[in-house]
Amino acid sequence: MTGAPGTPNNPAGLTPEAEAALDLHDPLARSFPAGPEGTVLFTVAIAFSLFQLATAAHVIDLPSQLVRTTHVGFLVLLVFPLLAAARHRTWPWHVAAWALALTGFAVAIYQWIEYKELILRSGDPTNLDIIFGCVALAVLFAATYLLMGAALPILAGLFLAYSLLGHLLPAPLNHRGYDFSQVIDHLAYGTEGIYGVPTYVSSTYIFLFILFGAFLERAGMVQLFTDVSLGLVGASKGGPAKVAVISSGLMGTISGSGVANVVTTGQFTIPLMKRFGYRAAFAGGVEATASMGGQIMPPVMGAVAFIMAETLDVPYSEIVKAAAIPAILYFAAAFWMVHLEAGRRNLLGLSRDELPSAPRALANGWHLILPLAVLVYLLFSGYTPLFAGTVGLALTVLLILGAAAALGLPQGVLRLIFWIGLGLAGASFFKFGLAGVAAAIAALIAVNLLMTSGRATVWSAIVGLAEGAKTALSVGIACAIVGVIIGTMTLTGAATTFGGYVVSVGKDSLLLSLVLTMLTSIVLGMGIPTIPNYIITSSLAAPALLELGVPLIVSHMFVFYFGILADLTPPVALACFAAAPIARESGFRISLEAVKIAAAGFVVPFMAVYTPALMLQDGGPLATAWGYPAAVVYIVIKVAIAIGLWGSAVVGYLRQPMTWSERILAAVAAGMLVAALPLTDEIGFILAAAAFAVHLWRTRRRDDTSA
Numbered sequence: 001m002t003g004a005p006g007t008p009n010n011p012a013g014l015t016p017e018a019e020a021a022l023d024l025h026d027p028l029a030r031s032f033p034a035g036p037e038g039t040v041l042f043t044v045a046i047a048f049s050l051f052q053l054a055t056a057a058h059v060i061d062l063p064s065q066l067v068r069t070t071h072v073g074f075l076v077l078l079v080f081p082l083l084a085a086a087r088h089r090t091w092p093w094h095v096a097a098w099a100l101a102l103t104g105f106a107v108a109i110y111q112w113i114e115y116k117e118l119i120l121r122s123g124d125p126t127n128l129d130i131i132f133g134c135v136a137l138a139v140l141f142a143a144t145y146l147l148m149g150a151a152l153p154i155l156a157g158l159f160l161a162y163s164l165l166g167h168l169l170p171a172p173l174n175h176r177g178y179d180f181s182q183v184i185d186h187l188a189y190g191t192e193g194i195y196g197v198p199t200y201v202s203s204t205y206i207f208l209f210i211l212f213g214a215f216l217e218r219a220g221m222v223q224l225f226t227d228v229s230l231g232l233v234g235a236s237k238g239g240p241a242k243v244a245v246i247s248s249g250l251m252g253t254i255s256g257s258g259v260a261n262v263v264t265t266g267q268f269t270i271p272l273m274k275r276f277g278y279r280a281a282f283a284g285g286v287e288a289t290a291s292m293g294g295q296i297m298p299p300v301m302g303a304v305a306f307i308m309a310e311t312l313d314v315p316y317s318e319i320v321k322a323a324a325i326p327a328i329l330y331f332a333a334a335f336w337m338v339h340l341e342a343g344r345r346n347l348l349g350l351s352r353d354e355l356p357s358a359p360r361a362l363a364n365g366w367h368l369i370l371p372l373a374v375l376v377y378l379l380f381s382g383y384t385p386l387f388a389g390t391v392g393l394a395l396t397v398l399l400i401l402g403a404a405a406a407l408g409l410p411q412g413v414l415r416l417i418f419w420i421g422l423g424l425a426g427a428s429f430f431k432f433g434l435a436g437v438a439a440a441i442a443a444l445i446a447v448n449l450l451m452t453s454g455r456a457t458v459w460s461a462i463v464g465l466a467e468g469a470k471t472a473l474s475v476g477i478a479c480a481i482v483g484v485i486i487g488t489m490t491l492t493g494a495a496t497t498f499g500g501y502v503v504s505v506g507k508d509s510l511l512l513s514l515v516l517t518m519l520t521s522i523v524l525g526m527g528i529p530t531i532p533n534y535i536i537t538s539s540l541a542a543p544a545l546l547e548l549g550v551p552l553i554v555s556h557m558f559v560f561y562f563g564i565l566a567d568l569t570p571p572v573a574l575a576c577f578a579a580a581p582i583a584r585e586s587g588f589r590i591s592l593e594a595v596k597i598a599a600a601g602f603v604v605p606f607m608a609v610y611t612p613a614l615m616l617q618d619g620g621p622l623a624t625a626w627g628y629p630a631a632v633v634y635i636v637i638k639v640a641i642a643i644g645l646w647g648s649a650v651v652g653y654l655r656q657p658m659t660w661s662e663r664i665l666a667a668v669a670a671g672m673l674v675a676a677l678p679l680t681d682e683i684g685f686i687l688a689a690a691a692f693a694v695h696l697w698r699t700r701r702r703d704d705t706s707a
Contacts (some may be wrong), residue, residue: 525566
């Protein structure tokens with residue numbers, strides 16, 4: 001399959017193994033098909049992106065309902081023909097795909113035409129309303145099945161069946177019963193079903209930040225992250241694996257896609273780790289763990305963070321603040337694990353001669369960090385994610401086009417004046433809004449069109465719009481289909497039943513409630529992506545945890561973390577199976593290594609529940625007794641010690657290889673520190689000191705003997 005005119009088939013330059021992995025887990029990974037059909041789809045994708053940008057920047061002001069319906073309409077219009085082309089279907093399949101696509105888009109057109117009338121007759125749908133509602137649901141189920149497999153449509157179908165037939169079940173599982181037209185009206189119209197909060201977030205924040213990340217990658221951010229990582233740690237012990245952890249963590253600041261991160265950074269880091277002596281399963285586990293952590297790495301994080309902020313009605317900056325320390329600890333734990341593995345196997349780093357210079361890489365690419373810095377500033381200054389993302393994207397486009405235009409100027413004063421002027425144009429949004437930046441972008445496009453290299457840059461930006469729209473398809477479809485589940489729960493009150501069970505368990509043991517919630521998240525995550533996993537579990541369990549005294553954001557972060565970790569947990573472990581073809585190792589073996597490497601991810605949510613200061617949230621006995629700042633410092637130190645002990649116990653290495661008794665002692669000490677009781681903390685610290693002291697005494701004695 002080849003790209004649309006002028007677009008390469010493999011724009012990311014993936015290896016054959018990486019392409020195979022991405023094709024398996026993302027059938028839309030390749031570029032647009034060749035020929036007239038590809039040109040049409042390419043044009044539709046650009047129109048989709050332009051529509052989203054126009055509504056985000058308020059160039060077009062539409063009611064939220066119409067933005068959501070149009071968003072879903074574009075999703076189904078693109079997904080069916082792209083899937084048919086990606087899977088090399090024959091012409092009857094293409095005809096059927098286009099028929100489904102146009103039928104799905106017709107639902108959006110119908111809601112445009114009938115918008116006011118639909119509002120006036122809300123709750124009393126006509127027969128035509130019911131027909132279009134059924135079509136909307138059927139097309140969405142088909143799109144989800146073809147794109148993501150059977151698990152999510154089956155789950156959504158069970159909830160749909162419950163809304164229609166749940167009154168036949170025995171108490172307490174039953175509900176009062178709802179008419180067919182009432183169910184369809186609730187799910188296919190308004191803002192409770194497929195056009196609910198997840199679709200709203202997908203049609204605003206998520207789409208915008210996907211474009212933002214895509215344009216930063218096209219500007220060269222991936223290369224900058226790789227060069228900086230190599231320069232910083234490439235020469236240290238186990239350098240190649242440390243590069244994987246740092247580069248994936250940095251990628252997480254602009255991209256929230258775990259599987260995509262595995263195959264983009266993994267195609268470079270996994271072979272590098274293997275070449276320097278790491279086991280294939282361990283190399284794949286490191287990359288999968290680090291890549292999945294991108295969804296919890298501020299400032300952009302994953303799509304779930306935007307849904308969480310909207311659901312909880314809190315500023316996005318609050319979500320970022322809560323995620324910051326756990327994210328740093330997550331990557332620090334992965335870094336520590338690869339350091340210990342390198343020590344155990346005596347794996348050296350890369351030669352300084354073959355490594356790039358981190359300062360030089362930053363000196364050459366510092367300007368790429370500016371949009372990210374502005375984004376962070378705006379998010380923490382109280383601006384909405386929509387405005388911050390729009391500005392960040394506009395500045396990124398400004399940099400891409402400006403860098404190409406600057407090549408036509410001589411080195412020296414003129415180029416300096418040009419960049420100063422471009423900087424002033426970018427800063428003009430503080431006073432004049434986006435109008436000044438938009439004018440600068442239009443001027444740069446005109447200048448670039450006069451140069452051969454500039455025309456290629458403009459075309460690259462256009463391709464970025466199309467590719468960004470295609471990247472958003474899986475997220476958007478997931479957000480829409482999960483609306484069936486959310487709509488069923490709001491209609492029938494199913495969440496209350498499950499929540500009541502969790503609360504009843506939690507009255508006797510909060511720990512058991514947390515374990516039950518964790519298992520629910522992990523089991524759901526074995527078959528469905530992180531976004532619907534979070535939405536379902538947070539709707540079912542998070543309110544119950546809140547009732548048990550867990551702070552609001554912490555309760556939602558708890559289910560969010562385990563939804564992510566489900567992609568590392570056997571037997572499914574999507575991120576690990578994505579790494580398998582690149583590592584040339586069993587996905588199951590990779591997942592076993594990933595679970596050990598990601599131990600901090602399993603521990604931190606539990607510790608945050610008992611000590612919310614870990615997520616910079618008020619509450620908990622420690623903050624009450626010691627004060628908030630002291631509680632933060634204490635819990636971070638405690639988690640760091642627990643992570644250090646756990647890593648040493650799992651790998652079997654600290655200063656030198658550890659004996660089994662030392663490993664057991666370290667593991668028990670780490671387990672004691674996870675709890676939040678004064679007694680267990682005291683025991684944990686005593687055992688930790690004993691573990692370090694015993695190991696240090698034995699290894700020093702051994703060194704003295706060998707000397």
